[in-house]
Amino acid sequence: MSRGIRSVVAAFASLAVLVAGAAVWEYGRRSGTAAPDLSGIGLIGTLAYLGGIDWVRRRIQRDDLRWHRALALPGGARPGLLARRSKRGLALMIVAVGGIFAGGLLWGGARADGWNGRIMTALCVVTLPMLAWVVFKAVRHPILVAVTSQGVVAGGQTLSWEHIKSVRRDKDGVQLRVRDSDKGRWVTVGGDGCAVSNERLAHVIEYYRATPHRRIALDLNAPGPLGAVQ
Structure with missing residues (x-):
């Protein structure tokens, strides 16, 4: 995949994170107190990831460095050995972190009329762009x-x-x-x-x-x- 196409894909991925976050918050606002509680899912996913990090490392770190003729690196394309970002590890981290953010956004939207909901919403508004930026960099720079x-x-x-x-x-x-x-x-x-x-x-x-x-x-x-x- 060329660098230009990868940048476009990364931009769409980060935009999808922002849109998904806004959609979850709006769903919580419309559902009110009837909105399901997703915090347990995020907590379980995070504990499972952290608790099994050694097992995860053994499962995902089985690749080897591979030589490529033209790596997209700072300063231009150069040949060399590549150690890629683990797709499984990235997916597991997104599930764990995404579960926490989704639970927070849903809870904040459902209680948007109160101070607790407003504070939670403000925290998510600040941190959600950071998460989108992390996704953008991970997709744009898989190396x-x-x-x-x-x-x-x-x-x-x-x-x-x-x-x-x-x-x-x-x-x-x-x-x-x-x-x-x-x-x-x-x-x-x-x-x-x-x-x-x-x-x-x-x-x-x-x-x-x-x-x-x-x-x-x-x-x-x-x-x-x-x-x-x-």
């Missing part, structure tokens, strides 16, 4: 982490190999120690939202960090079976 000959791309920025001093992994993802000024900093990539496990992602990044002469292969062609990256 979570990219490994190129120039460095590691994550979060809209390129971390050059010369600035990456060390690689380690923890429960939050892969930690890259970056020194691009007088003071070093840690940058987290991967994590639960990545379709590639933290162990595999850290291994590949460390492999190319420690072997500069092999990075050119990322520009010329697929660097052989990734299983050979040992």
